[in-house]
Amino acid sequence: TQLLEQSPQFLSIQEGENLTVYCNSSSVFSSLQWYRQEPGEGPVLLVTVVTGGEVKKLKRLTFQFGDARKDSSLHITAAQPGDTGLYLCAGARSSYKLIFGSGTRLLVRP
Amino acid sequence: NAGVTQTPKFQVLKTGQSMTLQCAQDMNHNSMYWYRQDPGMGLRLIYYSASEGTTDKGEVPNGYNVSRLNKREFSLRLESAAPSQTSVYFCASSERWTEYNEQFFGPGTRLTVL
Numbered sequence: 722t723q724l725l726e727q728s729p730q731f732l733s734i735q736e737g738e739n740l741t742v743y744c745n746s747s748s749v750f751s752s753l754q755w756y757r758q759e760p761g762e763g764p765v766l767l768v769t770v771v772t773g774g775e776v777k778k779l780k781r782l783t784f785q786f787g788d789a790r791k792d793s794s795l796h797i798t799a800a801q802p803g804d805t806g807l808y809l810c811a812g813a814r815s816s817y818k819l820i821f822g823s824g825t826r827l828l829v830r831p
Numbered sequence: 832n833a834g835v836t837q838t839p840k841f842q843v844l845k846t847g848q849s850m851t852l853q854c855a856q857d858m859n860h861n862s863m864y865w866y867r868q869d870p871g872m873g874l875r876l877i878y879y880s881a882s883e884g885t886t887d888k889g890e891v892p893n894g895y896n897v898s899r900l901n902k903r904e905f906s907l908r909l910e911s912a913a914p915s916q917t918s919v920y921f922c923a924s925s926e927r928w929t930e931y932n933e934q935f936f937g938p939g940t941r942l943t944v945l
Contacts, residue, residue, distance in 0.1 A: 730871075752931055763835070763921050763936030764874070771931070809873060813932050818889065821866075821873035 724748060725812055725822035733828040734800055742795045742825045744810035751813050753786055753793045758807040758824075800829045833857055835937035837922050843943045844912045852907040852940050854922030862925045863905035864889075864934065865897060867918040874921065880905055881928040912944045 728743045744753070752771045756764035768777050770786035770793060777784045781804075783796040797804055807826050811819040835856045844850055856863065861882045866874040876889030878897040886897050894916060896908045905924075909916060919941050923934040 725873075754933065756936075761938070763923070763938050765936070766933050769931055769933055811874075818876055818879065819874075819932055819934065821875070823871055823873040 724820050725810055727808075727810060727822035727825050729825060730823070731826045731828075733830065736801055736829055736831050737799050740797050740800060740827070742797075742808055742827070743792070744794070744812075744822050745792045746812065747791065748812070748814065749790050751790070753790070753813070754811045754819070755784055755793070755795055756809040756811060758809060759805075764807075764809055797827075800827075802829045802831050805829050835922055835924055835935055837920075837937040837940050839940060840938065841941045843945065844909075845945050846913060848912050849908065849910050850912065851909075852920055852922075852942075853904070854906065854937060855904045856922075856924040856935070857903065858924060858926070858935065859902070860924035860935070861902070861927045862932075863899065864923040864925075865895075865905070865907045866921045866923065867891065867916075868921060868939075869918050877907065877920075912942075914944045916942065917944045918942060 726745045754769045755767045758764040768784045773788045773790045775786045781798045785794050807824045809824045810822045838853045864879045865877040868874050875891050880886045880899040883902045898906045919939045921939050922937045925934045
């Protein structure tokens with residue numbers, strides 16, 4: 722059973738479109754992180770959200786932490802081919818170990 | 832700064848063989864981790880070291896051992912490899928053991944066990 726469920730699992734869109742990726746759980750997390758992983762490489766941290774309801778922006782990427790700190794979303798505006806990759810959410814609980822979702826694989830077609 | 836480095840990048844083993852995956856970080860981080868990544872399952876924690884001199888089991892420790900050689904280095908050993916251990920292995924580090932736990936990952940080792 723996956724503690725963190727990500728949806729959709731796979732997304733293929735045209736350059737310029739908007740998209741939202743979701744990360745859901747029935748558990749509360751003290752913080753939640755989003756990583757992007759490109760083929761043949763390790764994940765790279767994009768953002769950490771800590772406070773319920775928190776919204777962080779990173780250029781065209783907007784991250785939101787749910788009010789109850791059980792879920793998060795990543796919204797990309799005007800997607801570009803460079804956004805292609807595997808997006809992973811990861812939650813930290815009281816033990817401080819990270820629990821990773823299974824990921825959303827994004828393909829942005831030129 | 833190289834960040835987190837891992838060796839080897841690729842490895843093919845036969846069932847029953849042993850090997851050690853090496854990991855080193857040059858960021859003066861206190862905590863280090865070993866994960867495996869399998870299709871559709873995200874990253875699963877094998878072992879971690881919250882600080883130099885300590886190691887603890889993660890979610891999937893069976894069949895593995897680790898050594899925190901010093902603050903920089905954290906190795907993962909497979910004593911008797913099995914096909915179920917075919918995976919991509921990532922080492923990661925974080926500055927300290929806190930709730931934020933922002934981790935930096937190495938490039939991975941792709942292991943195939945025949």
